[in-house]
Amino acid sequence: xxxxxxxxxSAFLETVLYSSRxxxxxxxxxxxxxxxxxLIDAANQAPSGSNAQQTRWIVVRDPGQKQKLAxxxxxxGAPYIQPEVDQPRDAKHKRLVDAVVWQMDHMxxxxxxxxxCYDYDEPVSGGDIYRKAGSVWPGIQNLLLxxxxxxLGAAPTTLALRDQAMVRAALDLPETFAALCMIPVxxxxxRFGPVTRKPVSTIMRFDRWSx
Amino acid sequence: xxxxxxxxxSAFLETVLYSSRxxxxxxxxxxxxxxxxxLIDAANQAPSGSNAQQTRWIVVRDPGQKQKLAxxxxxxGAPYIQPEVDQPRDAKHKRLVDAVVWQMDHMxxxxxxxxxCYDYDEPVSGGDIYRKAGSVWPGIQNLLLxxxxxxLGAAPTTLALRDQAMVRAALDLPETFAALCMIPVxxxxxRFGPVTRKPVSTIMRFDRWSx
Numbered sequence: 001x002x003x004x005x006x007x008x009x010s011a012f013l014e015t016v017l018y019s020s021r022x023x024x025x026x027x028x029x030x031x032x033x034x035x036x037x038x039l040i041d042a043a044n045q046a047p048s049g050s051n052a053q054q055t056r057w058i059v060v061r062d063p064g065q066k067q068k069l070a071x072x073x074x075x076x077g078a079p080y081i082q083p084e085v086d087q088p089r090d091a092k093h094k095r096l097v098d099a100v101v102w103q104m105d106h107m108x109x110x111x112x113x114x115x116x117c118y119d120y121d122e123p124v125s126g127g128d129i130y131r132k133a134g135s136v137w138p139g140i141q142n143l144l145l146x147x148x149x150x151x152l153g154a155a156p157t158t159l160a161l162r163d164q165a166m167v168r169a170a171l172d173l174p175e176t177f178a179a180l181c182m183i184p185v186x187x188x189x190x191r192f193g194p195v196t197r198k199p200v201s202t203i204m205r206f207d208r209w210s211x
Numbered sequence: 212x213x214x215x216x217x218x219x220x221s222a223f224l225e226t227v228l229y230s231s232r233x234x235x236x237x238x239x240x241x242x243x244x245x246x247x248x249x250l251i252d253a254a255n256q257a258p259s260g261s262n263a264q265q266t267r268w269i270v271v272r273d274p275g276q277k278q279k280l281a282x283x284x285x286x287x288g289a290p291y292i293q294p295e296v297d298q299p300r301d302a303k304h305k306r307l308v309d310a311v312v313w314q315m316d317h318m319x320x321x322x323x324x325x326x327x328c329y330d331y332d333e334p335v336s337g338g339d340i341y342r343k344a345g346s347v348w349p350g351i352q353n354l355l356l357x358x359x360x361x362x363l364g365a366a367p368t369t370l371a372l373r374d375q376a377m378v379r380a381a382l383d384l385p386e387t388f389a390a391l392c393m394i395p396v397x398x399x400x401x402r403f404g405p406v407t408r409k410p411v412s413t414i415m416r417f418d419r420w421s422x
Contacts (some may be wrong), residue, residue, distance in 0.1 A: 010360035012223035017256050017353055040415045044408050045228050046352060047367055051307075053408060057415040065418045096262075117420075130341040134369070134391060137348035141257060142228055144349075145356070149221035156258055158345070172421040180345060197255050197264060204251045204268040207276045210383040 016149050019192040023153025024103040026186030030061075031111045035150055039114070039185065042146035048135035054121070055136045058171050060113040068170040069115070069182060070107035073160035077104050080159060103155070103184065110184035115167070116140050117177040129164060129178035136180050143183065153188030156181050227360050230403040234364025235314040237397030241272075242322045246361055250325070250396065253357035259346035265332070266347045269382050271324040279381040280326070280393060281318035284371035288315050291370060314366070314395065321395035326378070327351050328388040340375060340389035347391050354394065364399030367392050 040057050048055060060066055081100055088094035107113070116139065118132045140156055147154040160182050161167050167179040251268050259266060271277055292311055299305035318324070327350065329343045351367055358365040371393050372378050378390045 010357065013227050013356060013360040014253070016224050017253050017357065020256070020258075022258060037411060041411050042225070042228050044411060044414060045231070045406060047231075047233060047355070049369065053414070055414065056420070058420060059415060059417050060419075062418040127338050127342065130344055131338065133341055133344035134348045134351075134367075137345050138352035138355075138367075140345075141349035141352040144258070145224060146221065146228065149224040156345075156349075158260065172419040174420065177420070195256060200248060200252050200255060203255055203264070203266065204270060206270050207273040208271075208383040209267070209269060209385065209388070 016145050018194055020144055020148040021193060021195045022155035023188040023190060023192070024099040024155050024184075025189040026106070026110050026153050026184060027189055028109045028111065029187050031152060031186060035152065036112055036114075036185070038150065039143045039146050039152075043116075043139035043143040046138035046142045048138070049132060052135065054119045054132065055139050056117045056119050056177065058115040058117070058173075060115065060171070061111065063108070065170070066110065066113055067108045069113050069160050069167075070104075072163070072166055072170065073107050073157070073182070074104055075166075076162040077159040103157075107160075107184060111186040112184070114143070114183045114185055115161075115171060115179050116143075116181040116183070117173060117179045119174075120176050120178060123175045124178050125164065125175075129180065132178075133180055140181050140183065147185060148192060151187070152185055153190075154183050154185045156183055158182070227356050229405055231355055231359040232404055232406045233366035234399040234401060234403070235310040235366050235395075236400040237317070237321050237364050237395060238400055239320045239322065240398050242363060242397060246363065247323055247325075247396070249361065250354045250357050250363075254327075254350035254354040257349035257353045259349070260343060263343075263346065265330045265343065266350050267328045267330050267388065269326040269328070269384075271326065271382070272322065274319070276381070277321065277324055278319045280324050280371050280378075281315075283374070283377055283381065284318050284368070284393070285315055286377075287373040288370040314368075318371075318395060322397040323395070325354070325394040325396055326372075326382060326390050327354075327392040327394070328384060328390045330385075331387050331389060334386045335389050336375065340391065343389075344391055351392050351394065358396060359403060362398070363396055364401075365394050365396045367394055369393070 161179045372390045
């Protein structure tokens with residue numbers, strides 16, 4: 001790559017990386033299948049431990065299937081979010097909670113609910129489902145970035161997946177699958193924009209943590 | 212975003228996503244600190260569960276500190292890779308094994324070894340260290356993509372981190388930290404290029420897994 005290409009590519013990548021915030025409010029308008037396949041193909045490029053490529057993706061568009069996942073999300077999500085609905089910490093937190101509640105109420109209307117799984121090739125349960133999480137989440141991040149670059153809204157969620165037996169029953173997953181993330185995808189109602197993050201000086205050190 | 216921007220951005224993103232292969236052979240030439248900070252800043256944009264932002268990064272450049280991590284990588288990596296050195300499956304696998312061995316022999320010479328940790332805010336051990344892996348690996352993927360776009364080689368590794376007590380001692384990490392990934396970074400000796408992946412038809416289904 002020439003210097004010029006490096007500069008151009010990193011500038012475009014930065015545009016995507018720095019404006020990929022969680023988009024929870026989605027329009028019900030369908031997303032073309034070709035774009036959904038682009039998301040999965042992008043996810044599929046990500047690295048995995050020992051290059052095992054055991055991540056599996058279920059793209060749920062069927063209304064009955066989406067309703068099952070929306071019900072699971074409410075079952076586990078409502079008790080989790082209710083205390084924050086009752087007592088938001090501040091105005092910014094209230095906006096976040098409002099968006100999470102909106103998402104819960106409209107989950108079944110999202111054009112696609114994409115579920116990311118790892119196939120352990122043997123039955124898996126409890127805390128062991130996270131053992132290969134590092135082989136799944138790089139693909140999820142690829143998917144989120146590709147969605148952003150295509151003008152699609154998305155946000156990684158996990159509440160619907162708290163009971164693996166229920167998710168497996170809903171999606172006909174073998175018991176060797178761990179479902180680790182659910183990503184509602186659609187055209188966003190809001191606009192992409194920067195995220196608020198702790199300063200780098202807080203989250204990194206050179207050479208050792210304690211200095 | 213206009214349609215044109217969407218097309219241009221997704222084309223550039225694709226260039227990066229589709230050519231970010233693991234770059235294990237690195238030149239010892241130092242990487243400017245400004246670029247290392249760009250990698251961490253890009254990683255810091257990634258989402259985390261409940262937006263907790265508990266990922267922490269140690270950028271190791273000090274020769275003595277790099278040697279400690281290189282020693283840990285050999286301690287845990289050599290027994291792991293030796294059977295594959297003795298009996299590679301085929302020519303392609305032999306090239307991979309050769310690169311892993313090269314990386315092991317030269318780990319201490321990489322310009323920077325970046326270690327990604329999650330701070331659980333309470334002591335953590337055993338399989339529990341992976342519980343929040345999904346809040347760390349999206350940032351790792353951002354880092355890898357930014358490295359690629361800057362012309363830097365990188366590859367996520369985990370062998371050096373098998374014994375958390377040893378890593379904590381080496382990097383002065385509190386016992387609330389789980390070290391989940393080590394990424395050697397430097398200018399690559401080889402060229403970026405496409406990765407080989409299973410076809411999407413193998414790794415995805417619509418609506419349910421069993422059809």
